[in-house]
Amino acid sequence: MFGKKKSPVGNSSSSHLKRTNNTPSIISEDVRLTGSLVSQGEVQLDGRIDGDVRVNHLVIGTTGTVEGTVTAESVIVKGKIFGSLNASKVVIESSAQVHGDVYQDTLSIDAGAIIEGNLKQRHEAETVALINNDTESKSELTSVLSEGDNDLSFFNKQAAEKE
Template structure:
């Protein structure tokens, strides 16, 4: 009855070619390829024990035991992970344990985490049943702020 946009024999008009069906492209595929400066995520598994410092431009997940400092863009300390040393990252998620200072823009202590040391942060969240022993300091730029020196103990008078 209505033939607008169609020819009398019910086919597509010559000027309008059928288009290919649209295919959904995952968000990761839409992004530009990784730059050479961007590193792949690093995972330190539960059976690994290391002594020394770790520096990464990318993400690091620690499920093992590290004696030393860690600096990364994003750091997750898993349920079995333990770090003895300073931790510095944009995002720090602790599910395991840390003995040492934690510095991060976003710091999250999950249920079951245990942190013994000071935390310097721009944003901090502590879930129920996370254990934290230390001092907390808010900073707009916790990654670049120098840590405060420990308060000097008053000298006792000489006898």
């Protein structure tokens, strides 16, 4: 009656991962993971991940490789990424190789790093998406201007109507 509440038997805590400590997760050099990696904490990657990575903070060591999309709050790259990288803060060190687009708020690149792809601030990507969504109104404008007589331009039609 006045004791602790009992949790239901079917309660599954795995559906919502909650960070309980500040110890980083380490994927060592001899580990190869196929599939997605999700963590709310820090991950040190010295092995290989073939799949998407979604973490709060990621450090890719010199022997670390990701083949997939990386999404994080902050990323330090010393190893290799084959795929897009989307993070608020990105640090690409001299030993790094990034083969894909990088979307970031702040970016630091050391001399000697190899980057093959586009570097874009994240607010630029949102602006481009908004402009692309406006193509329907442009097609309506061209269709209105092209209607009617083909031998007279829009301005010539207005001048002819005044006379």
